[in-house]
Amino acid sequence: MNELLDYFKQTISISSEIENKLSEVIKEKTFVKGEIILSDNSIKKEHIFVASGCLRSFYKTENGKEYTIQFAINNWWISDYMTLYSDAKSSISIESLTPSKVFILDKNNVDKLYKEHPAFEAFQRKNFEKRIAILQKRILSLLTLSASEKYDQFLKDYSDFEKIIPNYQIASYLGITPQSLSRIRKERIRN
Amino acid sequence: MNELLDYFKQTISISSEIENKLSEVIKEKTFVKGEIILSDNSIKKEHIFVASGCLRSFYKTENGKEYTIQFAINNWWISDYMTLYSDAKSSISIESLTPSKVFILDKNNVDKLYKEHPAFEAFQRKNFEKRIAILQKRILSLLTLSASEKYDQFLKDYSDFEKIIPNYQIASYLGITPQSLSRIRKERIRN
DNA sequence: CACAAAAATGAATCTATGGTAATAAATTAA
């Protein structure tokens, strides 16, 4: 059972020839809760597809503070886009918040895939368009919203799995402290 | 003289047949300083390429506050990505900060282009990768940096044309008030 | 279960940045 192939097949038709090739380059891995999938000193250029479980990508400052870039569940991609697509050396880690199963694709293999199968390129181009819109929206949120409003937005955007994620990580996604988030939550219970 | 064609030709080879087709769908427009290129109630889905001058895209809240999403000069793209690529109705405007010359491509025409000429799709896919890395980087800046540090980053990222942009717009890009920016600048002169 | 570790909450300051308002400087228009 390969959820990634299923995911592709939802949108593009895949010949058995392509399917075989894909199966060769897709690496399936499973992780336990808390396990690190990609560490911040890695130079690996990989695309990560989540089949099950919940993952988180985050940046860690010199003094140990963590900032969450993204959460991801079933059928989401999560990767270190700065390492993948720019020369900026980033220090992003990806960890598994729950037991998880992921499929990992090496950048080189994906690049080959684009060349050999234009349908993948089109597929990915559309994916990227969606991602750009999402990132843009997040930037606007960060610019315009208060802590409480950002939390609202988060609850809406991640309603599917908000409950799995510890509050201190939600706070690190919103750019606020766990204490602030706690205060906001308290306020809400009152009202 | 069509700078957009030159821009394409830097990366992909363009037959005279494609060139003709492109010339048909590329609309050249010039704007004076302060002119609005795309207004926030427009539903137009357009890609905008800057040939000369400096443009700015921004979001305006109900109470009139402006938040700058992006600046763009020569050979940059600037568009309302949320309108282009998601159903989220956004209220983004694009204005010309200087006299400018731009090329406008309708979304439909671009989509056709992808279908008919895979090289464009590949080209755009790579563009999008870069853009994703840039947006990711901005999100990290907004999450981790102080006002002063964000200003530093801005001066680095936009060093080419920092001087053209009024400070109150820089402030709106950083997510701070003009007064705060002024304070930061004063500090720097002192030191 | 019981203990240890991690996470969440709470309360008391502190501080960076916001808001307001007045003035000065710069730009634009006449």
Added chain:
DNA sequence: TTAATTTATTACCATAGATTCATTTTTGTG
């Protein structure tokens, strides 16, 4: 050039959210 308008600066007070530190609650493990 001058007047009008826009932008930038300054100062003073207000406040959202940070920081610090203690306490409680939850989660994980032998």
